[in-house]
Amino acid sequence: MNWTEICIHTTNEAIESISYILQETGASGLVIEDPLDLVKAKEAQFGEIYELDPQDYPDEGVRIKTYLPVNSHLKDTINEITKRINALATFHDLGKNEIVLTDVHEEDWATAWKKYYKPVQVTDTITIKPIWEEYRPANEHEVIIEMDPGMAFGTGTHPTTILSIQALEKYLKAKDKVIDVGSGSGILTIAAAKLGAAKIHAFDLDEVAVKSSKANIQLNDLASEITVEQNDLLKGIHLDADVIVSNILAEIIVKFINDAWNNLKAGGYFITSGIIKDKQEMVLGELRRQGFEVIEQNELEDWISIIARKPKQS
Numbered sequence: 001m002n003w004t005e006i007c008i009h010t011t012n013e014a015i016e017s018i019s020y021i022l023q024e025t026g027a028s029g030l031v032i033e034d035p036l037d038l039v040k041a042k043e044a045q046f047g048e049i050y051e052l053d054p055q056d057y058p059d060e061g062v063r064i065k066t067y068l069p070v071n072s073h074l075k076d077t078i079n080e081i082t083k084r085i086n087a088l089a090t091f092h093d094l095g096k097n098e099i100v101l102t103d104v105h106e107e108d109w110a111t112a113w114k115k116y117y118k119p120v121q122v123t124d125t126i127t128i129k130p131i132w133e134e135y136r137p138a139n140e141h142e143v144i145i146e147m148d149p150g151m152a153f154g155t156g157t158h159p160t161t162i163l164s165i166q167a168l169e170k171y172l173k174a175k176d177k178v179i180d181v182g183s184g185s186g187i188l189t190i191a192a193a194k195l196g197a198a199k200i201h202a203f204d205l206d207e208v209a210v211k212s213s214k215a216n217i218q219l220n221d222l223a224s225e226i227t228v229e230q231n232d233l234l235k236g237i238h239l240d241a242d243v244i245v246s247n248i249l250a251e252i253i254v255k256f257i258n259d260a261w262n263n264l265k266a267g268g269y270f271i272t273s274g275i276i277k278d279k280q281e282m283v284l285g286e287l288r289r290q291g292f293e294v295i296e297q298n299e300l301e302d303w304i305s306i307i308a309r310k311p312k313q314s
């Protein structure tokens with residue numbers, strides 16, 4: 001399959017909104033080339049070794065790059081993306097607002113973004129490491145997740161994924177039964193397994209994500225019982241989980257709050273992420289309407305995670 005790279009030269013303040021538009025249109029492998037990263041790399045707090053090349057970064061503004069498969073909808077998708085980005089000019093300074101399209105062959109796509117992906121410590125104990133990077137754990141307690149995200153979303157470094165892993169670390173107990181809705185590269189399933197879940201059911205609508213989840217699970221030495229299936233959210237699923245985790249967009253989360261409730265044990269946790277700030281109240285309202293108790297909300301770079309509990313008596 002061939003891919004088209006869309007490169008948008010914009011401003012820092014528009015990253016969030018443009019990333020959201022791109023995610024909604026099904027783009028894969030979002031890369032943000034922000035010259036500020038060159039500064040941040042020098043200040044890396046966890047001692048990771050970054051080798052960022054200044055030549056990959058614009059002098060001013062940021063470049064957002066993502067990839068769409070070349071198919072019969074491509075032209076419409078690009079028109080839609082362009083229209084929605086231009087409409088942002090009412091709220092944001094879009095800087096150059098230049099959109100450049102380049103054809104990419106699958107083999108190039110698979111390696112193009114790898115240079116941006118480095119080991120990253122996402123909680124006190126968990127570090128995510130791409131399989132091609134050398135990394136020595138700081139101590140014996142450090143948990144390493146090996147990843148090769150390929151075509152599926154989920155390098156583990158996106159704020160929405162980090163918020164999800166932090167919540168899993170806090171709420172998951174050893175031997176729990178977990179459901180991961182929208183497993184992508186399988187990162188949250190692997191994190192749950194490394195944190196001691198006994199059984200994990202992962203679902204994704206996208207066949208590529210299902211394959212990617214399965215491949216990444218194989219890369220990690222996991223003791224948990226894990227199944228990965230192609231499924232639309234939790235339609236037709238009847239389980240009794242201790243924890244459901246889902247890093248998906250707010251509009252999608254609200255579609256399956258009732259199914260999440262029905263698949264959770266009383267006292268179980270529903271960890272939701274992928275919610276942009278503007279949609280936080282909408283998700284909170286729907287969770288409460290269903291009967292969930294909202295017990296924690298966290299924010300990272302304008303993304304929100306909400307942890308809700310199904311009451312013990314319901």
Ligand SMILES: C[S@@+](CC[C@H](N)C(=O)[O-])C[C@H]1O[C@@H](n2cnc3c(N)ncnc32)[C@H](O)[C@@H]1O
Nearest residue numbers: 153154161182183184204205206209232233247
């Ligand atoms: C933002 S990614 C999250 C990936 C990974 N869990 C992570 O945290 O990095 C959302 C995933 O949800 C999947 N998805 C979107 N709509 C879905 C649906 N209706 N049912 C199941 N999965 C869906 C997408 O294919 C994608 O892999």
